[in-house]
Structure formats: structure tokens, C-alpha cells
Amino acid sequence: xxxxxxxxxxxxxxxxxxxxxxxxxxxxxxxxxxxxxxxxxxxxxxxxxxxxxxxxxxxxxxxxxxxxxxxxxxxxxxxxxxxxxxxxxxxxxxxxxxxxxxxxxxxxxxxxxxxxxxxxxxxxxxx
Amino acid sequence: xxxxxxxxxxxxxxxxxxxxxxxxxxxxxxxxxxxxxxxxxxxxxxxxxxxxxxxxxxxxxxxxxxxxxxxxxxxxxxxxxxxxxxxxxxxxxxxxxxxxxxxxxxxxxxxxxxxxxxxxxxxxxxxxxxxxxxxxxxxxxxxxxxxxxxxxxxxxxxxxxxxxxxxxxxxxxxxxxxxxxxxxxxxxxxxxxxxxxxxxxxxxxxxxxxxxxxxxxxxxxxxxxxxxxxxxxxxxxxxxxxxxxxxxxxxxxxxxxxxxxxxxxxxxxxxxxxxxxxxxxxxxxxxxxxxxxxxxxxxxxxxxxxxxxxxxxxxxxxxxxxxxxxxxxxxxxxxxxxxxxxxxxxxxxxxxxxxxxxxxxxxxx
Numbered sequence: 001x002x003x004x005x006x007x008x009x010x011x012x013x014x015x016x017x018x019x020x021x022x023x024x025x026x027x028x029x030x031x032x033x034x035x036x037x038x039x040x041x042x043x044x045x046x047x048x049x050x051x052x053x054x055x056x057x058x059x060x061x062x063x064x065x066x067x068x069x070x071x072x073x074x075x076x077x078x079x080x081x082x083x084x085x086x087x088x089x090x091x092x093x094x095x096x097x098x099x100x101x102x103x104x105x106x107x108x109x110x111x112x113x114x115x116x117x118x119x120x121x122x123x124x125x126x127x
Numbered sequence: 128x129x130x131x132x133x134x135x136x137x138x139x140x141x142x143x144x145x146x147x148x149x150x151x152x153x154x155x156x157x158x159x160x161x162x163x164x165x166x167x168x169x170x171x172x173x174x175x176x177x178x179x180x181x182x183x184x185x186x187x188x189x190x191x192x193x194x195x196x197x198x199x200x201x202x203x204x205x206x207x208x209x210x211x212x213x214x215x216x217x218x219x220x221x222x223x224x225x226x227x228x229x230x231x232x233x234x235x236x237x238x239x240x241x242x243x244x245x246x247x248x249x250x251x252x253x254x255x256x257x258x259x260x261x262x263x264x265x266x267x268x269x270x271x272x273x274x275x276x277x278x279x280x281x282x283x284x285x286x287x288x289x290x291x292x293x294x295x296x297x298x299x300x301x302x303x304x305x306x307x308x309x310x311x312x313x314x315x316x317x318x319x320x321x322x323x324x325x326x327x328x329x330x331x332x333x334x335x336x337x338x339x340x341x342x343x344x345x346x347x348x349x350x351x352x353x354x355x356x357x358x359x360x361x362x363x364x365x366x367x368x369x370x371x372x373x374x375x376x377x378x379x380x381x382x383x384x385x386x387x388x389x390x391x392x393x394x395x396x397x398x399x400x401x402x403x404x405x406x407x408x409x410x411x412x413x414x415x416x417x418x419x420x421x422x423x424x425x426x427x428x429x430x431x432x433x434x435x436x437x438x439x440x441x442x443x444x445x446x447x448x449x450x451x452x453x454x455x456x457x458x459x460x461x462x463x464x465x466x467x468x469x470x471x472x473x474x475x476x477x478x479x480x481x482x483x484x485x486x487x488x489x490x491x492x
Contacts (some may be wrong), residue, residue, distance in 0.1 A: 062161045062162065062359060063156065067475075
């Protein structure tokens with residue numbers, strides 16, 4: 001179960017990588033393992049706006065659909081088009097293959113997210 | 128995790144099964160992965176632990192007429208060693224359960240029922256005994272069941288069984304067979320749309336049997352398969368799942384399964400009047416198959432629309448591993464149910480275009 005340092009995490013198993021006022025968002029190794037073979041990723045449109053905790057995407061295995069939630073308020077700048085034809089990339093490398101790139105609307109919300117150490121502790125309790 | 132364990136629980140763990148609680152039982156949803164397990168059943172063979180299913184013995188002088196009254200199918204003409212698929216309906220024509228009836232003789236039948244409905248079914252059978260001279264025995268606690276399914280199933284089982292499987296026809300069974308010296312009852316039945324067998328044995332011998340079948344089967348590409356692929360396989364094969372396509376509020380006629388409801392059989396059966404009435408008046412709702420015309424995956428419970436008016440809901444939907452497209456079953460208004468018609472499936476907040484197609488998804492495979 002890999003947990004990368006220098007990323008922010010949520011209890012719903014999303015990760016967030018900050019680059020200035022922008023950030024990349026994806027799902028963690030724990031999440032992709034739980035889901036099994038991912039066969040479909042639903043992507044939002046560029047310029048869509050979402051609030052923290054709002055579902056902006058869905059990742060589906062054969063068996064089930066899982067909503068993906070915004071860790072912070074933001075605007076979609078880019079979506080990872082590769083996931084349309086190759087959704088399994090999220091299984092192969094969930095940290096390399098981001099889902100969306102956003103502009104963070106409220107940077108103070110980053111303080112509410114988990115650090116990698118906190119996420120690791122959370123996994124230890126949860127699993 | 129809470130739940131009852133089958134006799135194969137430790138085997139599932141050692142095979143790295145991902146365990147879930149299904150109908151109160153701890154069973155693997157998958158081992159290697161849903162897709163490889165699904166494909167194995169279609170191309171070579173898969174083996175499932177289905178010991179969670181309920182088995183009820185019905186014995187006595189009046190077993191045959193009693194079951195003919197309880198079941199929608201024609202029990203009075205069932206042959207010895209034949210297996211019948213049938214429904215038990217409530218007086219409104221809704222389904223109490225769908226099940227298999229194995230006939231040993233006129234005074235001994237075995238019912239194989241859905242795990243989730245075992246208690247309900249047993250009570251239903253007891254409550255409707257009236258003056259029939261029958262007695263019921265729940266054999267589930269002492270019975271383990273394996274399902275060996277796929278084009279290679281016969282070859283694999285023939286290596287170990289003491290009867291000629293070419294003589295065992297579809298929907299027939301043989302009791303008192305020996306599989307690698309282990310006593311069992313075997314039927315040529317299954318829930319995958321492929322050729323296959325269901326093997327009934329005792330809890331003490333099933334681990335040995337499971338391991339032996341896996342060992343022999345490994346030369347043929349046999350994989351252990353879990354609940355996940357069990358559902359995708361049966362769905363592609365147009366087989367209903369109680370709770371999805373069938374329920375106390377859905378009649379077998381609405382589900383397109385009139386073949387197993389013998390409205391013309393002489394004897395009365397529970398729900399007969401209501402079902403005849405429903406058939407003669409015409410159905411309000413029917414089950415249809417559909418495929419998506421745009422990206423997405425339809426799921427159980429999603430709403431179905433025609434030109435922005437809600438006409439029904441999805442009963443089962445998947446990205447089909449064998450057909451590699453998104454398909455589903457939906458229970459919709461009968462007057463909208465024409466092949467080729469365009470409908471919409473509401474997936475989260477999107478209205479996704481879909482087309483009504485033949486429910487027998489594998490027909491032209």
C-alpha cells in the first residue's frame with residue numbers, strides 16, 4: 001500500500017498535489033486496490049466549478065461506481081483525457097495518473113486535509 | 128467481518144479471495160479479478176462455492192400435488208431425475224422466490240433456493256401446507272455446493288466422476304455418484320449461460336473435492352471464481368436475479384419468464400388467478416434489454432426516461448466483459464418497450480442515450 005509524501009490526502013482516499021495556486025487530484029493506491037479493475041472514469045468539463053466535498057468525477061469497476069469528491073473548492077483547468085480510453089491507468093499508477101487539474105479557490109482549505117503521515121495512520125485504523 | 132462461513136472459507140482465504148458479506152455469508156467477490164474469472168467461465172471453466180444457497184427437502188405422500196399448488200411450473204408432469212426452474216408466487220402474482228425443484232420420486236423432492244430467501248421460503252412452505260401430507264427438512268446446514276461451469280467443465284469432471292457425463296442431460300441430475308471417491312449428487316445446471324454442473328455434497332468432503340477439481344482443472348485453465356463474475360455471467364446470459372429482475376412486486380410475466388408459469392395447468396396454484404388476469408389484460412410493465420449509445424455504465428436503480436418522462440428503472444446493468452459494451456435490463460412501461468426504440472438512462476446527473484435491444488445478449492456471440 002503506497003502513500004506518497006508531499007501530497008495531501010482525504011478520508012475518501014483522494015490525493016492532492018499543490019503547484020502554486022493550482023493542484024492535481026487523483027485517487028490513492030488504497031482506493032484503486034479496493035475498486036479492482038477500473039473500466040470507466042467519468043470526467044467533468046473544463047471550467048466546471050465544484051465546492052469542497054462535491055462529487056466531480058466517478059470511477060467505476062465492473063462491480064461498482066465510486067464518486068470522487070473535491071478536497072477543496074476549485075475550478076477545473078484540465079482533465080486527463082488518457083483515462084477515457086485507458087481507465088486502467090488508475091490501477092497501474094494511481095499517483096502518476098491524475099484525474100483533474102484545478103485552480104484552488106480557497107487555499108486555507110488545505111489545512112483541513114490530511115498529511116501523508118495522517119493518511120497512513122487513518123489507513124492503519126480503517127483497514 | 129461478520130457472517131456465516133461455508134466449509135470452504137479457509138480455502139477462499141488461501142486463494143486470496145476478497146471476502147464480502149453476501150446474504151449473511153462470507154464469500155469471495157473475486158480472487159484474481161472479476162474480468163479474468165468471468166472470461167475463464169466463458170472460455171475454459173470456473174468453479175464457484177455456492178454453498179450459501181438453501182436446500183429444502185420436501186417428502187411425503189402428497190409431495191407432488193403440494194408442490195404443484197405452491198409452484199407455477201408443472202410439477203405433476205415432472206420426470207424422475209429432472210430439474211425444473213419455477214417460481215413460488217404470492218396471491219398477487221409477485222414472486223416469493225425463484226428456485227429449482229429436483230424430483231427424486233413422487234414423494235421426494237429437493238428445492239434449491241436463494242440464500243437470502245431461505246427463511247422466508249421455509250415459512251411460506253410451512254404456512255401453505257394445509258392438509259397436504261408432507262414434511263419439510265432444511266438440509267442447508269449440512270450441504271455444501273460447488274458450481275463447475277464452462278466449456279471445459281464436462282472434460283474436467285469426467286476425469287473424476289464414476290458416471291458417463293454424456294448421459295447426463297441439461298436440467299437432469301444423478302444422486303449417489305462418486306467424484307474421486309467422494310459421494311455427491313450432481314446436476315447439469317448452472318447460472319452462467321455455459322455448460323456446467325452443480326455438485327451437492329457434505330461439509331466434511333467438500334474441501335477435498337474443491338482442491339481435487341482445481342488440481343485436475345488447472346490443466347484446462349480452470350479458475351476459482353467469485354460472486355462478482357457470478358453476477359456478470361448470469362446477467363449476460365439473461366438469467367434473472369431475485370431482488371433485481373424479480374421480487375414480491377414483480378410478476379414473472381413482467382420479467383418475460385412466462386414459460387415457467389403454466390397458466391394452463393389443470394391444478395390451481397398460488398397466484399394463478401391474478402397471473403391469468405394480468406396476462407389477459409396485458410402487462411403494464413415489461414423487462415427489456417438495452418445498450419448505451421454514449422459513454423457510461425448503467426447500474427441497478429438508475430432511472431430510465433423516454434423524452435424526459437420517467438418510464439422505469441434499471442434492474443441490472445454492467446460494462447459487459449464478454450461483449451465489451453455497456454448493457455442493462457430495465458423494467459419499463461409496456462407501451463414504451465419496442466426493440467430499437469431510443470430511451471435515456473439517468474447516470475448521476477447525465478441523461479445518457481440508450482437503445483432497446485434483445486435481452487438475450489449472448490445470442491449472436
